[in-house]
Amino acid sequence: MGDDLMSKKKPSFPISKELDLYLSEYSRNIKIPIFYEDLLRFSGSIVVYDEDDNDTLWLRVFYNEFEREEIDYALKKVYSILISDGNDDILQYLNVDTIDFCTFGNSQPFRVKVRNILNDNFTYFYIKKADASRIYGLELEHMLSPYNLNYLVYKDTLIEEHIAGIPGDIFIKEHLPSLTEFQKSQIAKEFVKFNERCMIRLLGDMRSYNYVIVATPDFDHVVYKIRPIDFDQQSYEGRLKIYRPQFFKENNVMVDLVRSKLQKTSIGQYKIEERSIVAKRILNKLEQLRALLNCMESDHISKPEYVESLRGEIFNFTNDIKFKKAENMGEIVRSALDFIRRNYEDVNMKSLF
Structure with a gap:
């Protein structure tokens, strides 16, 4: 893409x-x-x-x-x-x-x-x-x-x-080839989680030069994290792929790394982990999130045709009828966060019995 x-x-x-x-x-x-x-x-x-x-x-x-x-x-x-x-x-x-x-x-x-x-x-x-x-x-x-x-x-x-870190495109070109196999596996895991987090909150255009890699020494190894640095494309575009970093050609090296280093079961588990973490943050920030989403729902931050296209694609992806009823980008973001929260609460409620 x-x-x-x-x-x-x-x-x-x-x-x-x-x-x-x-x-x-x-x-x-x-x-x-x-x-x-x-x-x-x-x-x-x-x-x-x-x-x-x-x-x-x-x-x-x-x-x-x-x-x-x-x-x-x-x-x-x-x-x-x-x-x-x-x-x-x-x-x-x-x-x-x-x-x-x-x-x-x-x-x-x-x-x-x-x-x-x-x-x-x-x-x-x-x-x-x-x-x-x-x-x-x-x-x-x-x-x-x-x-x-x-x-x-x-x-x-x-x-x-300023958000400190190594720009993703420079990291991929100059640093990634020299990493150990263990470090490459860790980067692959972080890219899966980053990809999931961007999709959940509809942050678009995360090509390699729009995020940074943060390397933190921890005892006998280095921990790598991925952070976005450009937030202009927050819930504007009408294609779901734009909110999934894996579909940008600039990230092909990272996608190949995920395929070579992680099994499908591990990828699925990391996605579940990230959804659960985001769900906990939603619950912790519920009042402030509601206030922000109220602003988004009353705001004009996209085109009607983009809203129509995106809500249809997300409905096909989730089968959640709430997306079909969304009338603007604020309502789509609210539905996305609510979808994550409800799934998390359903799983945890079931685990009590």
């Missing part, structure tokens, strides 16, 4: 009044001193190349001297709000090393590198034009995955903390 099943460009959806109130309720909506549009006023740029002289698709941007001083202060303030308590005391120890702009993809983000001048430690954060699809994706990832996401929204500007 390739780009022919994807829309050429997904539109950006504005933040509705209901979503804005939700973000305020859950401390995501915080006033910040700079907007996305402010960073668009750069006066020059150069291409950023990697260590092998390949174009990274990022531009390093520059501002005139007066504006740069004002922008640097605002960005350090944003960093303090995002990472700490917003206190100005730390600003004197921070330096904005670089500001990069990416024209590739839907969100066209700015990437800001902030360094602590006392110890040279640095981190990144991103400034993007706020898109309701992406915010729904971030919230669902925050609640239903093993990871907490740190982000802020102010009017039409979105601030995201």
Whole structure:
């Protein structure tokens, strides 16, 4: 499967009044001193190349001297709000090393590198034009995955903390071939679980460059996990395959790894494990999930023909009549999460007798 099943460009959806109130309720909506549009006023740029002289698709941007001083202060303030308590005391120890702009993809983000001048430690954060699809994706990832996401929204500007890891396409090309057979088996298992999690919560377009591999040393071995880093394609497209990473050609190496390293019974067991874990998270976050899904159901985040197509495909996949009754993407996501929750509760209730 390739780009022919994807829309050429997904539109950006504005933040509705209901979503804005939700973000305020859950401390995501915080006033910040700079907007996305402010960073668009750069006066020059150069291409950023990697260590092998390949174009990274990022531009390093520059501002005139007066504006740069004002922008640097605002960005350090944003960093303090995002990472700490917003206190100005730390600003004197921070330096904005670089500001990069990416024209590739839907969100066209700015990437800001902030360094602590006392110890040279640095981190990144991103400034993007706020898109309701992406915010729904971030919230669902925050609640239903093993990871907490740190982000802020102010009017039409979105601030995201950097998600550390090795980009999937680079990992597949440069790291995967040298792994041990045991490590490859672990990666295969994680890809099955990642594939299942994306499908359950309808996160689309997880091609290899839209997720990262996180390697964590643990006693005498390394634990590998897969994390998405792009949430623009949250429940927008009308084809179920788009929400299943296994069907993208960029992930063919991972799919082949699953086939060669895992038996069908193991694959089935890992899927069940992931559904159970997600079901537990649904139950733990039930009140907040309901509030988010209420926003999604009242929102316009896809096309009517995509809704009709997707609900039909998921009904054929699950035989759950609730999907046929779904009238928008919010209702489809609610039905999907409810399907997982009900199956989990049915199995666990039966186990009591």
